[in-house]
Every structure is written in C-alpha cells, then in structure tokens.
Amino acid sequence: MKPSRTPLFAIVGLLLLVGSSMTWYRHQAFDVPWMPGEKRQVWSIEAKLEFIARGEPVKVSFAIPDTQNGFERIADHTASPGYGLAFIDTPGERRAEWSIRSARGKQTLYYRVDMQVETGLNIPQAPPELVENRKLMGSGPMDTSALQLLENALERSADHFTLARELIKAFNSQQQSADFLAQKQTRSRWLVQLLNQAEVPAREVLMLNLEDGRRRQPLVTYLQVFDGEEFQLFNPQTGKQGRGKNQMMWEYHSGALLDIIGGAKSNVWFSIIDQEVPASQVLELERQEDSLLDFSIHSLPVEEQTMFKGILLIPVGVLVVVFMRVLVGLRTSGTFMPVLIAMSFIQTSLWIGLIGFVLIVGIGLLIRGYLSYLNLLLVARISAVIMTVIGIIAVFSVLAYQLGLSEALKITFFPMIILSWTIERMSILWEEEGAKEVFIQSGGSLIVALVAYMVMTNDLIRHLTFNFIGLQAIFMALAILLGSYTGYRLLELRRFRFFTGSR
Template sequence: MTSRVPFYLSVFLLIAAGIALSVLRHQNYGVPWTPGETRQIWDIEARIEFNALGKEAKVSLAAPHTQDGYTLIGETASSPGYGVSYVSDQAGRRAEWSIRQAQGPQTIYYKTQFLVDPQAKVTMVPPMQEVVKPTFEGPVETAAIALINRATERSADDISFSRELIKNLNDSESQNASLLTNKMSKVEAAEKLLSFAQIPNKVVGVIHLEDGRRRQSIQHMNQVWDGKKWVLFNPETGTQPTHPNLLVWDESNISLLDVVGGRNSQVHFSMIAQEVSPQQATNNKVEADGLLNLSIHSLPLEEQAMFKTIMLIPIGALIVVFLRVIIGLKTSGTFMPVLIAVAFVQTQLTTGIVGFLLIVGTGLIIRSYLSKLNLLLVARISAVIIAVILIISIFTVVAFKIGLTEGLTITFFPMIILSWTIERMSILWEEEGAKEVLLQGGGSLLTAVLIYLAMTNSYVQHLTFNFIGLQLVVLAIILLLGTYTGYRITELRRFKPLVDGD
C-alpha cells in the first residue's frame, strides 16, 4: 500500500506557503485583510519665496525621505525657468534649483506625497562623525555641567539621560536652566548640552500634519541616537512626541533653506490629506520602494481586470468539489456550473437564470429533432453549436427590440459549453428519462447560483485578487477533499428505513 505521508506533507507545504505569502503581502505591502478599508496619503507643498538680485540664483531646500510610519511615494517641483535636481549626501537629501539670471520676487513650489504606512521600510543612518564638544563661557559652562551632572544621576542610558536633561532645561525654578535659555533657544541649548556630554544628536525640522493647514512653519526638535535608531525629543515640552502626525522634514542638521543670489528668503508649508484605495496605495508603495513585484498587480489595468475574474474560478472549483464529493449533488458536467456562474457574474443572476433556461430548453427541443436524423456525433454537435448561436442571437435581438437591455448580456454565456450540456442532457433523457435530466440540470443550476453568490461576495473578491497565496490553500483543500471515500450526505437517506424501524 502506498504511503500517504508524502501527500499530506505536500498539502501541509501548500497551506503553509499560501498563508506565508499572504501574510508577507499584508506586512510588506500593507494590503488589508478586509475590503472597504482606505489608506491615507498626505500631500505636502513647500512654497519658497525670495527676492532675486538680478544675477544667477541657486536655491537648496532640505528634502524628506521615507521614515518610520511614512513612505515617500512621489515628489514634484514647479519652478518655471529653473533647473531642478535632487542631491543626496551624508547630510541627507536636498532639492536644488538654479537659474542663470533672476530679478525681483521669485516663487518656487516643491510638493511631496507621503503614504501613511506602518510597514515603511527605513534604513537608519547612524552618526558618521564624532561628537564635537562645544565651548561655553565661564558661568554658562558651570551651569551646563551642573545640569549634566543632575541628569546623569537620574538616568541609566543615553535616552533617559536626554529625557532628564531636557526636563531640567524646562524647569522654571532652575537658575542654571534660566542662564542657558537666556543665551540661546531651548533646542540649541539641548543640542549643545548633549554634545558636551558626548551623546550623538542633531537638530531636525518637524512638520505637524494637519488637514487643510496653510503657511505652516517648520518646528525644530532634537534627535538622539540610541545605538539603533534616532529618537525624537521636543525641547519645548521635555517629552518624546508620540503624536502620529509628526513628519521629520529636515534631517540635515545644517539648514532648511539656502539661497544664493537672493535675499529675504522664506519657506512655508501647506498640506492636505486624502483617502485612497488599498490597491492604489499598494501600487504607489511598490513604485516608490522599487520592490520586485511579480504579482498580477504589476500588469496593466486591463489585464488586472481580466485576472480579477480568473482568480475567482478556483473558488468555484472548490464549491463544485465540495457539493459533488461531500454533499453528493449531481451536476451536468464537472465544471460546467463554474463557467455558467462566471456568465452569471456578467449578466446578473435573474437575467442569467432566465437566459440559461431559455437556451437549454430551446436547445433540447432542437436536439430532439436532430436525434431523429441519425447524424454522426461530430455533425450533430456542430449543428447544436450553430443552433445555440442562433438561439442566443434571436433572444438578444428580441430583448433589445422590446426594451430589455439586460438581455443583451446573454452573449456572455459559453456557447461551446452550453452545446455540450444540451448534447449530454439529450442523451441522458433518452437513456435515464426526464427525471434524471431535471436532477442534473437542477443540480447544475443550483451549483452555479451558489458559485455566483461566492464570486460576487466582496470579501471573496478582495482576498482572491489581493492575496494570490490563498490559491495554494484552495488547492490543498481540494486535494484533501479528493481523498474522501465516505458516504455522501444525500446517500444517507438510504438508511432512513433502519432509523424508522428502530
């Protein structure tokens, strides 16, 4: 007897691979498990204004990149007459504009799109240079050392030290803190104190995302390196910001905006939020990350629409296998109900059922006449195919003439499959009688309706199209059903007399 271990091992591997691929797609691409969800995209526009001096001008703006919680999916620049380029170096990304000659007021627009993405892939860049210890004036240095010593006593690592140090800076009763903050801003004081304590840190520009906000200025905060990532601190409150709508725009630790050949420069930010479908968000993220996407979502939209229907066919096959193997329902043909259900999806259920009954009923009448002619099989089938085409044509024209536009969709029925169905039902009628035809025909129609209901379910459509790995799970279930050798549920009625006898 052949061992079943390899078979069950293969089924287990199929299920494991299908689930793993689905989970991977959910985590890496952010595809939701349920339909109807949306993803948020922030459009952020930087408006740069300055007065040109009538000579060549060069503008450099710190540009953001993908970070924790946000994936950069697009950026554009609107600057008539200017050349634009994006430069990356150790200090970060910058957008640079240049022009040979400019005079008077100038306005440049730089727009970015960020996808709110908990699975954003971020490569943390550690500090590249050693911390330079700053110098203070005599009394200021004494105050700085006192604040550092106090924070050291109340901390255990760099992050807790930074938190305590910034708390001390915000202590209104501390004379040492007042001495420092009278000489410089809190963000500058925090940077110098952290550097004096030899802790890697930098000043970053942060934007508070608020839908519909206009002419917002950037807010400076401190970032501290904890050995694995940069941790953000707000020097004005002495806390680690946990607000989800904080976007770090400028990580250069140098300058937000540099203008050569102009004066009175300034930059303001405007932003707006929009909701997009998960599919659009996924496509945007794939393009932005440059991910190797071998799924059907990399195809043109027309082909994707075709595959959206094709991916539903395995669900129909699973229903047919379950109904035939477990329930014991009889159908005319093995997978004819699946193709009929696909036609129902195009025609809608009521129109599809009426069209199916009309075509098959009329076809059986014509086929009964052809059986009297004693034709060869090939000729008879060909004649039935032509008859089905004529029936569909006549019904379509009649439906159009009487104003039933739904009848035009009857052309979606698979003509060859219907022809073979008519042929098989006709032979069955001659051999088994009308009752068996009604059983198999009714079983086929019932199966097609059940498959239609599954195919039109929004959850089924979403899962089959967005998680290709689930097809492997469906295959594994079909293989398991194929090993069932017990009684069908419809066969249990044979034991009813035994139950009545007890």
C-alpha cells in the same frame, strides 16, 4: 498493502505553509487589509499607445491628466524601452513626451496613472482664451442657422451655464438644423464656437468613464463651460450638467490628445482597474513600485491585472464544485460546466443569466428532440445544435433589444459550445433515463452554479483572492484534502436512510 498517506499530508502541509506565509507576509509587509472595507479608492488607469514608426526620429507627445476636481494624482509611471522620456509640466497642462533617434515597425508605449478618489476636492482652472478670429459673420446658410440657434438659447438663459444648457437643448429640439450643421464640424465644436461667440469661455474636454476591469475603454468628448474660475461640464449630446460619479477628465487644455512625429496609424487604449488601496499605503505607492519582493498580480500591467481579477476567482468556483460533489454528492451534467455557467452569470448579472440559461437549454432541447428524427451522425448533429444555440442567442438579443431590455444583450457571454454539449447530453439522458434524471442533473448543475456565483461575487472573496496570491496554494491544499476524503456524502445519508436511526 495500504499505501501510506504521509506524502499526501506532507504536500498539503507544505502548501498550507507556503500559502499562509505568503498571505501573512503580504498582509504585514504591504499593509494589505484582510477586510475589503478600510481602504481608499484608487483608480489605476493605463494608456497603451500603439503606432507604426517609419524609421525616422520619433517624438511622441501625449496629454496626461493631473489632480482635478474629485481626483488626486498620486503616482504615474511609464514603460517604454529605449525611449527618452520627459514630463512637461507647464502651468495648467501636463504632457508626457517620448523621443527616440530611430525606430521602425510597431511601437508600444505605456503610461499609467494612479488617481485617488477625493470627493470634495476642488481645483480651479484658468478659462481658455476666446478665439476672436473664428467669429461667425452671419454670411452663408450655416452661419445663419447656427446664429439662430444661439439667439434662441440666449433669450432663454440667464448666465453662462444656462446658456450652454439651452444651446444643447436647441440642438436637440431642432434636429434639422443640427443635422445640417453636423456636415461641417462636430456638435461639440459648434457648441464651443457659439459659446465663444457669446463671449463665454468654453472648450472640448476628453473624459474617461472609470469602470473596474475595463480594457479598451474609449474617451468621450464633453463640453467645459467657464464662469470666471468656476466651470461646469456638459454632455454635448444630452445636455446633462455636471461630472458623473466615476468620470475623470483626461485631456482638458484645448490641446491634442496625441501628437506623433515620425509615426503613423496611432491608437490609444485605456485599461482601468479599481485598486482599493489602504489609506496608509497610498502615501508609499510610488516607492513600492520598484520592490522586487512585491510578488503580486499588482506588478503586472493594468490590462493583465484586469484579466487576472477574473482568473483568480476560478479556483474558488472549482473548489465549490469539488465540495458539492465530494461532500454533498450533487450530480451535475459536465464536471466543471457549473463554473463556466457561474462565470457567465457574473458577466450577465444573475437574473438575466438564469432566464437565459433556462431558455437556451429548454429551446435547445426541443430542437434537439426534432433533430434526432433526422437520423444524423453525432458530430454533425452537435454542430447543428451549436448553430441552433447561436441562433437562439441571436434571436433573443434582437428581441430583447427591440423591447428595450439592453441588459439581456449580455446573453452572448454564455459559453456556446459547452451549452451545446450540455443540451446534447441532456437530450440523450432524457431519452434513456427519462425527464426526472434530466431535472436532477440540470437542477444540480444550476444549484452548484448558483453557489459558485454567490461565492465568486462575494466582496470579501474577491478582495482576498485578488490581493493575496498565497491563497491559491491554500485552495490547492483544500482540493487535495477533499480529494482524499473517504467519508459519506451528505446525500448518501438519505440514500442509505434505511440503515440509519431506529428501525
């Protein structure tokens, strides 16, 4: 009568075998370390170029970065089916040039560069030439007020860099002049022009803020000021001097970021991922790119990789839920709701998430309590709860912003529909079983969500799940094993306490 357990153990064994051999292979063949520590930081940056081709010959010229202060370029690749490609490597400037005889409709080109973080790397750059013919003559109100700002700054400065700093300060302190000047051209343009006027070589550069897992990161304009071969970067808005820790120059040759002949409506998107590659692998990065056996998420475009970095953590969270329910016996409201809550905690940061969750559910319960007096049909009532939750989130966001708590704005990452169902279910639970059961279940959900959060944000776990896809098979084996566990749950030992020990 008892069904055989053999197929179950066979599947588990197979999954374990496949998972561990894939993991081991990846460790051996690609030298991916088990621990997240021993590695070099490599930023993979992918630029996605989109434009509409008009059916004529198309030529696309795109500024691309080279080894620079703090970053060493170790590899770059493009994906552009049907296009001819050339890297133009003139001294001091790199551009990628794509060309095709005829193209029509929406075109997408990819360019990806791997930049290794190399603190202390110092690459001198040739200063740009001064543009003589753009000298201001002092005629007209704009020129006058611009020259006035420059004069003020010149008085308070000693050298090229302090001049740039004082000039930005002057723009910030004399808001009226700054607003007036902004009608003609951007502030950074003015800054370059005025610095040139004072015989200081300077130019606008486009910087990229490197943040792990970013998609659609924009470029920001900075000011590069030279003193001989030395240079300094300035934020044209705040006047802050120097390069931020994770800031890289993308375009720095006074050229255009993107030139397209034969196309229109162009757009550039940047996706960034922090690779953390072992030192020995950095050297081989380029060669490996074509290996068919590199069966890993890393062969995907960066934009998809950033997505998978999060997705691959879900099985870990789900496993936590299985563990807590099967082995511990915690009751949660909604089976996998805690995983969703944990994932929004990751987005919002823990404390904001916790406070937000308690606030939303608490206020939602109060309002839901009133709604039950209105005698509504179920679907309409839940819709009302969803709208209420969105309202609560909106009010909190505005309040938090007014109070200067910009962190709290991340509350919008909460899964609203799920929260509404949670509120509805808890409210019914409250009416039928009393407040105690509500606290047991929401407490259980929160505990599971917290544990899932801690596991999912653990550096080692993030490193392992992202680098060893074979682990997913092992997770599955664990889930199946847990699914066939017939022993007692931890909380049952308490429930049946009168059967245990000496009585």
